[in-house]
Amino acid sequence: MPASPPADPTQLTREQVLRALRHLDRTALAIPASTVYDLVYRGRRYPPRAVAQQAWRLATAQPDAAWPLPAGAPTNQVLERLDFTITTKRPTLANSPALDGDVVAQEAMQELYTGPGRSAAPTKTAAAVAHEPEADYAPVPQPYTRAEARQELFISDKTLTQALAALHRRRNLILQGPPGTGKTFLARRLAWLELGATDAARVELVQFHPSYSYEDFIQGFRPDAHGTFQLTPGVLLGFCQKAAQEPEKPYFLLIDEINRGNVSRIFGELLLLLEADKRGPAHAVRLPYAPPEAPRFFVPENLFVIGTMNTADRSLAPLDYALRRRFAFIRMEPEFGPALQGFLAEKGVPKPVISRLVARLTELNQTIADDPDLGPDFQLGHSYFCQPPVEPAEAEEWLTLILEQEIGPLLDEYWLDQPAKAAAQTKRLLRP
Numbered sequence: 524m525p526a527s528p529p530a531d532p533t534q535l536t537r538e539q540v541l542r543a544l545r546h547l548d549r550t551a552l553a554i555p556a557s558t559v560y561d562l563v564y565r566g567r568r569y570p571p572r573a574v575a576q577q578a579w580r581l582a583t584a585q586p587d588a589a590w591p592l593p594a595g596a597p598t599n600q601v602l603e604r605l606d607f608t609i610t611t612k613r614p615t616l617a618n619s620p621a622l623d624g625d626v627v628a629q630e631a632m633q634e635l636y637t638g639p640g641r642s643a644a645p646t647k648t649a650a651a652v653a654h655e656p657e658a659d660y661a662p663v664p665q666p667y668t669r670a671e672a673r674q675e676l677f678i679s680d681k682t683l684t685q686a687l688a689a690l691h692r693r694r695n696l697i698l699q700g701p702p703g704t705g706k707t708f709l710a711r712r713l714a715w716l717e718l719g720a721t722d723a724a725r726v727e728l729v730q731f732h733p734s735y736s737y738e739d740f741i742q743g744f745r746p747d748a749h750g751t752f753q754l755t756p757g758v759l760l761g762f763c764q765k766a767a768q769e770p771e772k773p774y775f776l777l778i779d780e781i782n783r784g785n786v787s788r789i790f791g792e793l794l795l796l797l798e799a800d801k802r803g804p805a806h807a808v809r810l811p812y813a814p815p816e817a818p819r820f821f822v823p824e825n826l827f828v829i830g831t832m833n834t835a836d837r838s839l840a841p842l843d844y845a846l847r848r849r850f851a852f853i854r855m856e857p858e859f860g861p862a863l864q865g866f867l868a869e870k871g872v873p874k875p876v877i878s879r880l881v882a883r884l885t886e887l888n889q890t891i892a893d894d895p896d897l898g899p900d901f902q903l904g905h906s907y908f909c910q911p912p913v914e915p916a917e918a919e920e921w922l923t924l925i926l927e928q929e930i931g932p933l934l935d936e937y938w939l940d941q942p943a944k945a946a947a948q949t950k951r952l953l954r955p
Contacts, residue, residue, distance in 0.1 A: 533601050535582060536582075536913065537607075537910050546581065571594070571602055667720055682853070687717070692799070695799075697831070701899070705906050709855070711728075713829060714777065714829065725772065727758065727774075731782075731784030732783050740789050741760060742812050743812055744812065763821075774827070786846050787845070794846060796820075797849040804821050807821035808821070857902050857904045871911070871915040884903060887930075891937070897937060934949055
């Protein structure tokens, strides 16, 4: 018989949402796109309410169960509490700016670069676009202190202090390291520490990818609802304008997977303006797409940039040396020491399972580090194991499934030309 639905939809777990995402990917269900918000996970975007509804159906074992919360803030807050990223949709070449859910704000941003005398494009067609139910989506910021950071970060106090010092010194920081070492997780927490609160309004997250361009990030021409091209600001321009309006408060731009994009092309003039001593109106430049009479562009002094870089992705070229000179770098390492072990014990994971996890991963990482074709950059991080099951009795199976379904296939990629070695390492991982 189908399971009785939980009394409160906010009791969904992260694992149930992940199952829903895998189900949507596997079945390629035709779900309507969100018009206001996106759930961003591993470089893909999903409509938040559709994901929540699928997770609800899987959790209740009722294929026709309707998600009981409305779209917008109520649904988004459930997903954000499970550490999923919800972002406001941004216009791309495939979408009209009117679909971004905030036409007025876009027009205001455009004024900064096209001058007050331009002829405004009609926006009344936006009223005919179907939107999700309007909601005052503004998560209430919660205080965030270093003590709270130490409770959920597995890095040492020394590393945390060094990261904050580098951010203050250079204003630009890249967290680099092997997969699963919590780079994006730490980036967001560094911003919160500097803000003193979980203030989403002053933190912007963007993920680079091979098709990401200067026009997406800085400024470019994009089609509007009338089939004409309009000069449209990218993510950075709007965020810089927002930061410049509150110069006394810090703002943080988080760039996930910064080395997956063509960074020299994406950044353009930002290579100059990112430098700590090249901030502010005195160093403003005219953007290539902007008309001569447009105000010049500058990066405000209160904007901090934190990027993350996966050192194990062999498909990517090294970062441009000119860009490297603008950033400080902090290396993230796999952490299977007392901090992770204590965290798992608090979550109810039995001690034998913890011991097996630590022993197997430490042994595997040593093998990877010693391999001349791989090295330390390809070690596996602790993030794979940060969502243990609620029931301690399920911990053994939970660990086995991660080793079989997530780490095993990765080892097959690592030793693509040595399948016997990959199989042997997977077998060693799975031994009791």
